[in-house]
Amino acid sequence: MKKKMIILVSIMAIIILVVFTISLIINKNGEVDKEDNKSISVVTSFYPAYVLTQNLTDQIPGIKVDSLTDFSAGCLHDYQLTTNDMKLLANADVFIINGGGMEEYLEDVIASHPKLTVIDLSEGITMIESMEHAGEDNPHVWLDPELYTVQIKNANKGLEQYFMNLDPGSISGDSGDIIDKLNSNANDYLDKALDIVEEMNQILESVKERALSNDISNKVVIFHDSFAYLANKAGLEVAYAVEIDDEHPLSAGEIAEVIDIIKGEGIQYLFTEEQHDGTISDRIKEETGTEVFIINSAVTGDGSKDSYIEAMRYNIDTLKEAFK
Numbered sequence: 001m002k003k004k005m006i007i008l009v010s011i012m013a014i015i016i017l018v019v020f021t022i023s024l025i026i027n028k029n030g031e032v033d034k035e036d037n038k039s040i041s042v043v044t045s046f047y048p049a050y051v052l053t054q055n056l057t058d059q060i061p062g063i064k065v066d067s068l069t070d071f072s073a074g075c076l077h078d079y080q081l082t083t084n085d086m087k088l089l090a091n092a093d094v095f096i097i098n099g100g101g102m103e104e105y106l107e108d109v110i111a112s113h114p115k116l117t118v119i120d121l122s123e124g125i126t127m128i129e130s131m132e133h134a135g136e137d138n139p140h141v142w143l144d145p146e147l148y149t150v151q152i153k154n155a156n157k158g159l160e161q162y163f164m165n166l167d168p169g170s171i172s173g174d175s176g177d178i179i180d181k182l183n184s185n186a187n188d189y190l191d192k193a194l195d196i197v198e199e200m201n202q203i204l205e206s207v208k209e210r211a212l213s214n215d216i217s218n219k220v221v222i223f224h225d226s227f228a229y230l231a232n233k234a235g236l237e238v239a240y241a242v243e244i245d246d247e248h249p250l251s252a253g254e255i256a257e258v259i260d261i262i263k264g265e266g267i268q269y270l271f272t273e274e275q276h277d278g279t280i281s282d283r284i285k286e287e288t289g290t291e292v293f294i295i296n297s298a299v300t301g302d303g304s305k306d307s308y309i310e311a312m313r314y315n316i317d318t319l320k321e322a323f324k
């Protein structure tokens with residue numbers, strides 16, 4: 001009898017020990033960590049998505065927004081994730097992307113982090129075809145302020161859904177309050193963007209009228225695909241998109257080809273970007289007399305919330321100057 005008691009007590013002791021160990025392991029895998037750190041980590045893929053998200057999450061406690069790339073990185077074409085990026089994504093709750101093929105690494109991220117909530121800012125947007133890469137989408141939709149308002153709404157909707165489905169215990173604040181603030185932030189930012197839409201559409205419309213009446217040449221040369229959305233809306237035909245980046249500098253033959261097109265087609269306007277080296281556009285200008293205008297594609301900045309709005313105001317002024 002005594003022997004049986006000892007065996008029973010021993011079995012119970014083993015069961016208690018096993019349960020205790022399992023609970024320790026579970027806690028180590030996140031439960032305890034969540035209790036300690038109740039902030040939501042939102043990671044954005046590049047600068048325009050970062051600026052948009054900053055505006056939407058402004059003054060909402062418990063949301064941390066990080067940009068995967070640094071503020072001077074520019075567009076993401078051919079971007080490869082770094083070890084630091086992967087660490088950031090491993091601890092992220094939400095990943096906000098531009099979409100349209102801008103994040104070429106996206107499939108790998110989704111495969112390695114199946115629980116990560118991905119918000120595609122370009123959902124529902126019909127993209128124009130890339131001039132640089134035939135058959136592919138041109139992902140630079142944010143440069144058309146009207147499409148940017150769709151991106152704001154997509155971010156708002158995606159974040160709202162995320163907070164609606166969130167376990168109440170996993171954040172310190174009330175998710176209803178967070179959603180209210182999110183919606184009011186989104187409305188404020190939309191108002192600002194809509195002012196830009198109105199001003200931008202006005203100038204694009206006047207360019208279009210002048211191009212149609214042959215008052216100005218309707219053909220332009222652009223550096224990089226990003227100006228294509230505005231050119232399209234203004235009824236301008238992109239005669240040539242100069243593909244240029246750090247890895248593929250323009251060859252002498254390609255520069256000669258651009259110069260030939262400009263001379264042959266009587267092109268008066270060349271639009272380049274701040275992120276590109278100016279020496280090539282200077283040379284083209286020298287040899288052809290074509291005016292060179294710089295577009296701010298809003299892909300770099302100091303991280304301030306008004307970066308996008310300011311870049312677009314600059315672009316409106318540049319277009320007014322170009323087509324005055």
Ligand SMILES: [Zn+2]
Binds near residue numbers: 075076077140225226
């Ligand atoms: Zn780009």
